[in-house]
Amino acid sequence: MIFASQSADSVGRSSQDIDTFAKLAEGGFNRTFLITMHDGFEMVARIPYPVTVPKFYAIASEVATMRFLRSSGLPVPEVYDYSPSSDNAAKTEYIFMEFMRGTKLSDVWLELEEPDIVSVLRQLAQLESRMMSIPLPAGGSLYYTSDLEKVAGRTGIPLNDERFCVGPDARLHMWYGRRSQLDVDRGPYENAEAALVAAARKELAYLEQFGRPLLPFQRERREAYGYKEQSPSDHIKNLERYFLIASSLVPKNSALHHFCIRHPDLQPSNVIVSTSSDSNQLKIVGLLDWQHTSILPLFLLAGIPGRLQNDDDPVSQALIPPSLPANMDELDQSEQSHAMGLYHRRLVHFHYVKNTEEYNKLHHDALLDPVSMFICRLFDQAGAPWEGETHALKATLIEATEIWGRLAGEDVPCPVVFEPEDLRKTKELSAKLQVADENFEGCRSMVGFETETWVSNEHYAMAMALAELLKLRVLTEIPEEEVRAKTEANWFLNDMDEKDYK
Numbered sequence: 001m002i003f004a005s006q007s008a009d010s011v012g013r014s015s016q017d018i019d020t021f022a023k024l025a026e027g028g029f030n031r032t033f034l035i036t037m038h039d040g041f042e043m044v045a046r047i048p049y050p051v052t053v054p055k056f057y058a059i060a061s062e063v064a065t066m067r068f069l070r071s072s073g074l075p076v077p078e079v080y081d082y083s084p085s086s087d088n089a090a091k092t093e094y095i096f097m098e099f100m101r102g103t104k105l106s107d108v109w110l111e112l113e114e115p116d117i118v119s120v121l122r123q124l125a126q127l128e129s130r131m132m133s134i135p136l137p138a139g140g141s142l143y144y145t146s147d148l149e150k151v152a153g154r155t156g157i158p159l160n161d162e163r164f165c166v167g168p169d170a171r172l173h174m175w176y177g178r179r180s181q182l183d184v185d186r187g188p189y190e191n192a193e194a195a196l197v198a199a200a201r202k203e204l205a206y207l208e209q210f211g212r213p214l215l216p217f218q219r220e221r222r223e224a225y226g227y228k229e230q231s232p233s234d235h236i237k238n239l240e241r242y243f244l245i246a247s248s249l250v251p252k253n254s255a256l257h258h259f260c261i262r263h264p265d266l267q268p269s270n271v272i273v274s275t276s277s278d279s280n281q282l283k284i285v286g287l288l289d290w291q292h293t294s295i296l297p298l299f300l301l302a303g304i305p306g307r308l309q310n311d312d313d314p315v316s317q318a319l320i321p322p323s324l325p326a327n328m329d330e331l332d333q334s335e336q337s338h339a340m341g342l343y344h345r346r347l348v349h350f351h352y353v354k355n356t357e358e359y360n361k362l363h364h365d366a367l368l369d370p371v372s373m374f375i376c377r378l379f380d381q382a383g384a385p386w387e388g389e390t391h392a393l394k395a396t397l398i399e400a401t402e403i404w405g406r407l408a409g410e411d412v413p414c415p416v417v418f419e420p421e422d423l424r425k426t427k428e429l430s431a432k433l434q435v436a437d438e439n440f441e442g443c444r445s446m447v448g449f450e451t452e453t454w455v456s457n458e459h460y461a462m463a464m465a466l467a468e469l470l471k472l473r474v475l476t477e478i479p480e481e482e483v484r485a486k487t488e489a490n491w492f493l494n495d496m497d498e499k500d501y502k
Contacts, residue, residue: 003090007045010081010096042099054175059093060084060147061170062291075286100286106268116282118351123284125355132260139195139259139295140187141170157188171294176385177502179206192250192257192297199383204239207232217387217501220440220492224432227486235390241397242382244415248408249375256299264293267307302366310349322346467493
C-alpha cells in the first residue's frame with residue numbers, strides 16, 4: 001500500500017485515485033507493474049530483483065540517461081520519480097515512469113510488409129544518429145551529479161548541463177557476481193585506451209582474487225575438453241596478452257575515438273510503434289529499457305544490433321538486395337515458411353545497413369570495416385566474465401597476430417607470439433567446439449528454445465517433452481556406459497547451480 005501511495009504521489013495523485021495495480025512483465029532484471037487511475041491515466045512502476053546489480057548505479061544511471069535523452073528530443077519515457085536506494089518508505093528501489101501507448105514492434109515484426117520494415121529501420125537509423133552524435137566528455141555511464149555524490153563521494157566528469165555527469169560504467173559484466181566486490185577502475189574513461197582495458201583489468205582482478213578451476217559453463221562444450229576443469233591461469237595469460245596489444249587497437253581514424261551513447265539492447269521488444277493518422281505508416285513513439293547503458297568510443301559501440309543482423313548469411317554479408325525464390329509458388333508450406341523467414345532476416349539486415357549509411361555515415365563506416373568489427377569482438381571477449389573457457393579470447397588473439405599489419409601498421413612488431421604446437425592444439429580444439437556448437441544449434445531447433453534456453457509459457461510443456469525425448473534418444477545411442485554417464489551428468493538442459501561462475 002505504501003508503494004502504491006508513493007507511485008500516486010509521483011504524479012500528483014493519491015492512493016484513492018488508483019483503480020488497478022497489475023503486473024505488466026517479469027524481465028531479466030526487474031519486475032514491472034501497470035498502474036491505472038480511475039480517470040484512465042496509466043503509468044509504470046518498476047522494481048529491481050534482489051539479485052540485480054549494480055543496483056544503485058543501474059537505477060541512477062538509467063534515470064539520468066532517460067531524462068538526458070528525452071531532453072535531447074528522443075522518444076524516451078518520462079520519469080516521474082525514482083529511488084536508486086531502498087532507503088525510503090516502501091523499502092525498495094524503484095522507478096515510476098510514463099506508460100508509452102502503442103504496440104511493441106516485436107508483436108507485429110514478422111507480419112510487416114516491406115514498406116513498413118524500411119520505414120521503421122529508417123527511423124531507427126535516424127534516432128541512432130541523433131543519440132550517437134551527442135558530444136560526451138568521457139566514457140562510462142550517465143548520472144545525475146547529485147546521485148553520484150551520494151554513493152561515490154565524487155562528481156564524475158560534468159556535461160555542459162552540469163546536472164549530469166559521466167561516472168562509473170554500469171554495464172552488467174563490470175559488476176556481475178563477486179565482481180561487485182572489486183575495487184577496480186570502472187570509469188569515467190578519459191580516453192579510448194582506458195576504455196579498451198578497463199573491463200579486461202576487472203576480469204583479471206576477479207580471477208586473481210576468486211578464480212579457481214571450473215568445468216566450462218556451456219555444458220554442451222564440456223566433451224571437447226574431456227570433461228576436465230579448466231584453469232583460470234590460462235585465461236589470465238590471455239588477458240595479459242591482450243594488454244600487450246591494447247594500445248595498438250585504437251584506430252588511426254580519430255573520428256572513431258569520440259565518446260557516444262547508444263541503446264544497450266536495441267531489439268523489437270524495446271521499440272514502441274503506433275500508426276500515424278495522416279500517413280497510415282508505423283511511427284516509432286518509444287524506446288524502452290535503458291538499464292546498463294554505457295558511453296564508449298564509437299569504434300567500440302559500432303555494429304548491427306543482434307536481433308537485426310543476419311551476419312552468417314552470404315547474401316546479407318554482400319549487401320545484395322534480397323528477393324524471394326523465383327519458384328516460391330512451387331514450394332511446399334514448410335519450404336515457403338523457411339524462405340519467408342530468410343527473406344525477412346535479409347530484408348532487415350539490408351535496410352538497417354543502408355539506412356545507417358544514409359543517416360549515420362560514421363557508424364556505417366565502422367560497422368562495415370572488418371578491422372573495427374574485429375576490435376569490437378576482441379574487446380568484448382577480453383571483458384566478458386570468465387566461465388571456465390578461454391578459447392574464444394585465445395583464438396581471437398591468434399587472429400590478431402595474423403592481421404597485425406592491418407591493426408598496427410606493417411612496421412610495428414607484434415608483441416604477442418604463439419608457438420606452433422600451441423597453434424596446432426588451439427586449432428584442434430576449435431574444430432571440436434565447432435561440432436559441439438553445431439550440435440547445440442540442432443538441439444535448439446528441435447526443442448525450440450531461445451537464448452539461455454528460454455521458451456514462452458505457451459511452448460513450455462511441449463519444449464520440456466521434446467527436451468526429455470531428445471535426451472533419451474542421445475543417451476540410448478551411446479553404447480559405452482562411462483561415456484553415457486558423463487553425457488547424462490553434463491546434459492546441457494539439466495538444472496545447474498551457477499554460483500561458482502559468479
